[in-house]
Amino acid sequence: MKEIEIAVPLGKPSADAEARLKAMEMYPSSTCVVTRRSIDARGKAVWRYRVEVYGPDETYEPYRLPELLDVHGAPSVAVVGAGPAGMFAALKLLSLGLKPIVLERGKDVHARKADMARLSREGALDPDSNYCFGEGGAGAFSDGKLYTRSSKRGDNREVLYRLVEFGASPDILVDAHPHIGTDKLPAVVENIRHAVVEHGGEYHFGARVCDLAQEGDEVRVVTADGRVFRAGAIILATGHSARDVYEMLDAKGLELQAKGFALGVRVEHPQAMINEARYKGGFVPGMPAAEYSFVEQVDGRGVFSFCMCPGGVLVPSSTEEETVVLNGMSNSARNSRWADAGVVVQIEPDDAPEKYAGDGAFALLNFQRDVERSMYAAVREAAPGAHPFAAPAQRMTDFCKGRVSRDLPETSYHPGVVSVPLHEVLPSFVASRLQKAFPLVDKKIRGYYSSRALLLGTESRTSSPVRVVRDPDTLQCPGAPRIFPCGEGAGYSGGIVSSAIDGIRCALAAAALLHPRNPQPPVEG
Helix, strand or coil, rough: EEEEEEEEEEECCHHHHHHHHHHHHHHCCCCEEEEEEEEECCCCEECCCCCCEECCCCCCCCCCCCCCCCCCCCCCEEEECCCCCHHHHHHHHCCCEEEEEEEEEHHHHHHHHHHHHHHHHHHHCCEEECCCCCCHHHHCCCCCCCCCCCCCCCHHHHHHHHHHHHHCCCHCEECCCCCCCCCCHHHHHHHHHHHHHHHEEEEEEECCEEEEEECCEEEEEECCCEEEEEEECCECCCCCHHHHHHHHHHHHCEEEEEEEEEEEEEEEEEHHHHHHHHHCCCCCCCCCCCCCCCEEEECEEEEEEEEEECCEEEEEECCCCCCCEEEEEECCCCCEEEEEEEEEECCHHHCHHHHHHHHHHHHHHHHHHHHHHHHHHHHHCCCCCCCCCCEEEEEEEHHHHCCCCCCCCCCCCCCCCCCCCCHHHCHHHHHHHHHHHHHHHHCCCCCCCCCCEEEEEEEECCCEEEEEECCCCCCCCCCCCCCEEEEEHHHHCCCHHHHHHHHHHHHHHHHHCCCCCCCCCCCCC
């Protein structure tokens, strides 16, 4: 097998076909398989294709997904949370002959939409059904980026091929920066649920877990509305915002640790500005909306872009009253007039202010919550009658120069914005690093540092600020066997693909416990 790279002019509607034809011209009578597609905008923008070429005497073996088995009557595993980690844990359990019982605190993916609409329109927050909680998790309404390509902890092909099986575009198998889109993800999520149920698994919504206990060879799980479930093991895939779960686990004596996360602002530009910068003035309609990413080192901490949404919109992601949290999302076409991204500063446990010194594992979580509350308080002070989830905002240049913005540019954020001196409201060590970073980014992305760029507070749910400790060999909680902390909420992943991979690993670990003849899961990487 040979691996070759082929460039095709950007904007050609048959670019994929042309790449294959060029490969065939170079190697006649061969099988040519595109394995990667990306945009190279370093000079004149082109598509770059990586193609595997198999000669006449070589056989191309396509990837085959593990079969989903019928598990009616099989031993059960409770899966708490129906985000990426929980969904893929459930699918893997099916392929291992175990019955997943999925318990989701929120509503199904379609019912969530009505609650999110009320949140944006009226400021009515359902604490169990919002942009973070509900079927599909936070990733279902954030663009559906699948950028993780690392295979360090598992085979990401199982994740990508499953998504295609359930309705995602096959493009995600080859795109360098694959995404599904907020408009397409709900159907994919729903198809996964239907498959789990049809094969004998269970889904229960409105099932916020408030208690769990080991009883012999079972784990008993109790929900807030009094339902009781028993299973041979439990996979905790609750997501990065389930603060009540950390409190429950702490009360049960499970070991928790403060874990680093990142905090900053959401930055919104006109998409046309980003297109101009990234395509170096060569953008024409029909080209994909331009993306960007960056990392800067400022005063010993990383400042980086996070969850960039080209052609996207900003949404309220609070899970508690009197807080302001933002996220971004975009549809598959990425065709809005705005580009947005989180720009955040890495926060380590040692960075927590002195007031949190006695909070132990909850030091950074309490710090995170207080910053979110300070955003709300700043808006109330500046505009008491504003939408309950209106965001404090400031022009980028004003932020860096330490002055209040007299007016604000148009924004995609539906609850609205209020001019607030974010350089004073953000923790000083976060604000100062951001002020130094933005002009540096402008050297790489011309025009990025601009008065037309809007900063909105706050981007704080980048990852969990708490880790639920697990044994690196068995993936179970030390001293609490049969409990498998999993995914972003437990502090072991970040993003859809890595969370899904961790869900698969925890399902393998649960199977190794319940079916000892099964292969042992890989140890922590």
